[in-house]
Structure formats: structure tokens, C-alpha cells
Amino acid sequence: MSYFDILCYCLTKKKLFVFPVLTAILCFVLAWVFPPIYTTELRLQVDASTSESSTLGGVSSMFKSSMGALSQSSLASVLGGQNVVKPSDLYLEILSGREVALNTIHKFRLDTLYKKKADELTLKRFYKDVAIGEDASGIISCAFEAKDKVMARDIVRHMVKISNERYLSLQRERLQYSIEYLKNQERELMDSVQSISDELIAFYRDNNLVDLNSQMEITVKALAGYETQINNYKLSEQMQGKDNADKNETRKKRQLLEKKFRELRGRYDSSYVPTDRSLYVNSDWASEKILYQERRASDLKRFQTLLEFISTEKMNTESQNLKNQPVIQIIQDAYLPDWKTRPKRAKWAIAGFIASFMATLFFVVYRGVSTGAIVGSEGARRKLELIKSSLHK
Structure with missing residues (x-):
């Protein structure tokens, strides 16, 4: 049995290969009939050039180089040390977190849409429809796909809104914590300056x-x-x-x-x-x-130098806290998509045609080997009979 024998036999059964064409047409129609799925996306950037990360980092480095007596590890963690999470990483963690997801699910009643009773099952279904990521340039994207294009847009906007509020709240809390820490360090430095001054005064007086x-x-x-x-x-x-x-x-x-x-x-x-x-x-x-x-x-x-520096940074941090400037820049707002994401009619038709063609080809070859119509297929037919007999046992 050669490939030429198989080709010649398949040409005698060419009418059977109408089925792949019919299947492709059927898949094309199904893709047309099925409800379309729309995807919308919102793109934003988290401003990382805040004065807190730069100036307060300078406080940490200055303390490390000048004073070993202060708690350098805690100072570095509070005032922008090397282990502090980047703003974009923190925002991504909030945006893709469970709190934002559940808030969105409950607001838009997605549990009834997904027909899931448990929160964990609903979350798994929700995360299949949402896509969150960050590109090489630091742009964060949040996309959602749904049958309702308006709901998809509103869901993305709501997720970003909740994340912004949470992120700004954390930033304010961090600023407040930094201010309190700077105040404590300022008091400690003032006490140290006063102590050394009294010591020098007593030294001159006693001698x-x-x-x-x-x-x-x-x-x-x-x-x-x-x-x-x-x-x-x-x-x-x-x-x-x-x-x-x-x-x-x-x-x-x-x-x-x-x-x-x-x-x-x-x-x-x-x-x-x-x-x-x-x-x-x-x-x-x-x-x-x-x-x-x-x-x-x-x-x-x-x-005295450290006290002056700490006092300046405390005033800068307090000023930043009072300004409460937004650090989230919306680059591309969520939009109403005018073209569906899926199902793709061409892809469905091609996939249906390929699958049906392979099935038809297998059926034709199988029939040809079984009936002996394909030349030189005696050995193959015996093998098929052995397989059939072993399956019936």
C-alpha cells in the first residue's frame, strides 16, 4: 500500500469530501449566530517620580552614613529604602486583588451572570474574563470581555476607580506614618543636641x-x-x-x-x-x-545637620500630604467597542473544515483498507481484524 494507492481511492470517493465544506459553512453560521463577545481596555500609568521616594530616600542614606545609633533598618523601610515596593507593583497588586474583584462582582451582580454560588468559583470565572498587566514602558492595562459592551466598559472603570481609591489611601497612610516617624526622629535629635550642649556648657563651667x-x-x-x-x-x-x-x-x-x-x-x-x-x-x-x-x-x-535635614523633610512630607495630588494618570479611558472580539467566523470555518476533512479522510482510508479496495492492503486489513477482535473480547 502506497500513498498513491490511497490518493487514487480517495478520488473515487470525492463526494464524501463535500462534508468538510458543509461543516465549514455550518461553523461559519454558528459563529454568526452565537452572541458576540466584546473587549474593552483602560490604560494608565502610576507616577513613580514622587518626592517621597526621592527625598525620603535621601534621609535614609544620610542617616546610614552619619549615625549608627539610630534604627537604620526601620528608617530604610519607612522612608523609601531599597526593599520598598515600586508604585506600579503595588497598584497592580491592588487592581488584581481579591478585594477589588469581589467588590466588582457584587456591584454588577456577576454571580448571577456566571451562575456560581460560591465566591471562589465566581472569582475563577471572573478572572477568565479580565486581563491585567504591565508593559515594558510601565503602562498598566486592565481589559474585560463580556457580551454587554456597556457593562464591560463600566466594569473596567469601576475596577480602576476602586484601585485608585485604595492606592491613594495607602499612600496617605504611608505619608502619615512617615510624618510621625520624622517627628519622632526630630524629637530624638533635639534631645541629643540639647544633651550635648548642656554637656559642653558644664565642661567649660567646671573647668x-x-x-x-x-x-x-x-x-x-x-x-x-x-x-x-x-x-x-x-x-x-x-x-x-x-x-x-x-x-x-x-x-x-x-x-x-x-x-x-x-x-x-x-x-x-x-x-x-x-x-x-x-x-x-x-x-x-x-x-x-x-x-x-x-x-x-x-x-x-x-x-544639628541631621536635625535641620529632618525638619526640612518633615515639612516637605507634610506639604505633600496636604496637597493630596493624584498620582494616577489615565492614558486611555475604557471605550465602547464597535467590533466583537470573538467568535471569529473565519477561524471557526477554517477549524471546522480542517477537523471535518481529517475525520472524512480517516473514514475513507479505513473503509478502503477494510474492504481491500486499496491495493496491497492485505496486511493492513489483517491488523484491523486483529484490533477489532481484541476490542470485542
């Missing part, structure tokens, strides 16, 4: 200081002058003879200067405090105190 850096400069100049005078006195002593009457006087002056030099330079008692009747301080003691003062002054400056 009888006026301006430690200036006093250190005065002391260094005095030490330089003492050192010069001491060297001069030593040189005078060497030039004076042993019996010189002025030598003892010179020695006493030198020793007095050396004592004053040691008071300003060298070891000091643990209870040492500069006198309040002099601007001179022990240089070694002052060196240690200057390090402490600079460290605390640096802390104070950093806290």
Missing part, C-alpha cells in the same frame, strides 16, 4: 574655661616666651663669674620661670583645674581636653 582653643594658643605663646627667657638667664649665668653678686638673682629668676614653665607644660595632678583668675592652662591637660571637646563638638554639629 573654668572661656575658650579652650584660644587659651591653648595663649599658653603656647607664654611657654615660648618662658623658654626664651630661661635660655637667656642660663647664658647670663654662664657668663657671670662665681663671685658675681648678680648671679644668685639671675638664678632665682631662672628657677621661677622654670617653675611656671612646669606648671604650664608637663605633668599635672588628677584634680587639676585651671584657675579662674588666669587664661593660662596646662598644655598637656588642654591637649586631652581639646580632643574631647572636638569630638563632642563634631557630634553636636552632626546632630
Whole structure:
């Protein structure tokens, strides 16, 4: 049996191949008679360039680089850190969520249309008719197909309306949470600034200081002058003879200067405090105190900078909250479709023709093999008889 034998036999039964044509016509008519399904779509964009995600993210990064004492993890999560959900992802989650779907089903009585009693079954049927997605450019689309084109348009508009309200509500809640957090951080920073300021004031008062850096400069100049005078006195002593009457006087002056030099330079008692009747301080003691003062002054400056930044961001966030500007931009509103989506008459006709043609071809070949009309089909006929007998057992 060859393909040529099969073709020759099929040509003798060409009248049977009228059935695929009739089937295609029938499918075309059915597609024409069946109620049309319409699809409408709404396209929108969620504005991601809000000041909250940029400026508050700057607060987080600034705190991370400046202060390890504050709770950086919570600050990052509240003020736009790296793990915060993108606006478009959040909006998609709301739009395709169960809450919006059930609200839409109950408003338009889709449970009676789908003839489903349980919410889960109704939701499964509803999600077959709705299509929600986002393209590469960030445009979000929401489409719905139904027999009623007006209802399809109203359903899409209602879903977007509910999603907008929910999204804006979440944004306002987040702004309020951010404002409260910024206020708490502002209070903590103000307390820290006040604490360090009081500490520095007590440091100056307890140590009888006026301006430690200036006093250190005065002391260094005095030490330089003492050192010069001491060297001069030593040189005078060497030039004076042993019996010189002025030598003892010179020695006493030198020793007095050396004592004053040691008071300003060298070891000091643990209870040492500069006198309040002099601007001179022990240089070694002052060196240690200057390090402490600079460290605390640096802390104070950093806290003040962060306090200023936090106060500015708090005002910006409060201003954004008061403005309550919409962040949803409708690019294409839902429309009344003027052409059905399905059923497609041409597709139904082609599919019906192909299916009927294959069935007819199989039937013709089967009959030809069974009756032996196709040349060389003895082996095939025996196999068919074996299959028939095994099916009857």
C-alpha cells in the first residue's frame, strides 16, 4: 500500500469530501449566530517620580552614613529604602486583588451572570474574563470581555476607580506614618543636641574655661616666651663669674620661670583645674581636653545637620500630604467597542473544515483498507481484524 494507492481511492470517493465544506459553512453560521463577545481596555500609568521616594530616600542614606545609633533598618523601610515596593507593583497588586474583584462582582451582580454560588468559583470565572498587566514602558492595562459592551466598559472603570481609591489611601497612610516617624526622629535629635550642649556648657563651667582653643594658643605663646627667657638667664649665668653678686638673682629668676614653665607644660595632678583668675592652662591637660571637646563638638554639629535635614523633610512630607495630588494618570479611558472580539467566523470555518476533512479522510482510508479496495492492503486489513477482535473480547 502506497500513498498513491490511497490518493487514487480517495478520488473515487470525492463526494464524501463535500462534508468538510458543509461543516465549514455550518461553523461559519454558528459563529454568526452565537452572541458576540466584546473587549474593552483602560490604560494608565502610576507616577513613580514622587518626592517621597526621592527625598525620603535621601534621609535614609544620610542617616546610614552619619549615625549608627539610630534604627537604620526601620528608617530604610519607612522612608523609601531599597526593599520598598515600586508604585506600579503595588497598584497592580491592588487592581488584581481579591478585594477589588469581589467588590466588582457584587456591584454588577456577576454571580448571577456566571451562575456560581460560591465566591471562589465566581472569582475563577471572573478572572477568565479580565486581563491585567504591565508593559515594558510601565503602562498598566486592565481589559474585560463580556457580551454587554456597556457593562464591560463600566466594569473596567469601576475596577480602576476602586484601585485608585485604595492606592491613594495607602499612600496617605504611608505619608502619615512617615510624618510621625520624622517627628519622632526630630524629637530624638533635639534631645541629643540639647544633651550635648548642656554637656559642653558644664565642661567649660567646671573647668573654668572661656575658650579652650584660644587659651591653648595663649599658653603656647607664654611657654615660648618662658623658654626664651630661661635660655637667656642660663647664658647670663654662664657668663657671670662665681663671685658675681648678680648671679644668685639671675638664678632665682631662672628657677621661677622654670617653675611656671612646669606648671604650664608637663605633668599635672588628677584634680587639676585651671584657675579662674588666669587664661593660662596646662598644655598637656588642654591637649586631652581639646580632643574631647572636638569630638563632642563634631557630634553636636552632626546632630544639628541631621536635625535641620529632618525638619526640612518633615515639612516637605507634610506639604505633600496636604496637597493630596493624584498620582494616577489615565492614558486611555475604557471605550465602547464597535467590533466583537470573538467568535471569529473565519477561524471557526477554517477549524471546522480542517477537523471535518481529517475525520472524512480517516473514514475513507479505513473503509478502503477494510474492504481491500486499496491495493496491497492485505496486511493492513489483517491488523484491523486483529484490533477489532481484541476490542470485542
